[in-house]
Amino acid sequence: MEDVRTCPYCAEEIRAAATRCPHCRSRVTAFDPERWYRDHPERRVAGVAAAVARALALPVGAVRVGFIVLTFVHLLGPLLYGALWLLIPFRPGGDAPIMRALACGRDVLDSVLGERRRETPNGSRPERHNGGETEPPAAGVLPLRRLSS
Numbered sequence: 766m767e768d769v770r771t772c773p774y775c776a777e778e779i780r781a782a783a784t785r786c787p788h789c790r791s792r793v794t795a796f797d798p799e800r801w802y803r804d805h806p807e808r809r810v811a812g813v814a815a816a817v818a819r820a821l822a823l824p825v826g827a828v829r830v831g832f833i834v835l836t837f838v839h840l841l842g843p844l845l846y847g848a849l850w851l852l853i854p855f856r857p858g859g860d861a862p863i864m865r866a867l868a869c870g871r872d873v874l875d876s877v878l879g880e881r882r883r884e885t886p887n888g889s890r891p892e893r894h895n896g897g898e899t900e901p902p903a904a905g906v907l908p909l910r911r912l913s914s
């Protein structure tokens with residue numbers, strides 16, 4: 766039992782999971798979020814081109830050429846590649862690197878803010894907590910010690 770649907774271009778019955786109609790060769794999916802991850806077998810670098818190719822049902826070679834061509838247009842290729850790398854999860858259903866980075870950054874921020882809240886109860890100044898060790902010594906003490914050593 767297969768799920769079928771109708772091709773919007775030629776009205777032939779096609780499989781629901783098809784990305785291209787076998788009858789009229791039309792692309793019948795614009796974007797497939799199920800394939801929006803980087804761990805495809807054809808990945809070479811970080812899998813961004815493979816993810817884009819799978820999700821958009823494009824040949825991975827064409828996507829790679831696209832990135833290379835965009836490199837000569839104001840270095841858009843690497844910028845786009847980097848941006849997509851941040852946005853595409855490595856495994857299906859996984860978190861994108863930028864989500865992990867944001868979660869990590871929030872943890873760091875929380876601990877820093879928590880630390881600061883603990884250090885300054887009632888608004889006392891945290892730089893005075895070392896007990897005045899940096900106070901200059903009484904007059905006469907330091908010069909004597911320097912002479913004896």
Ligand SMILES: [Zn+2]
Nearest residue numbers: 772775786789
């Ligand atoms: Zn068709």
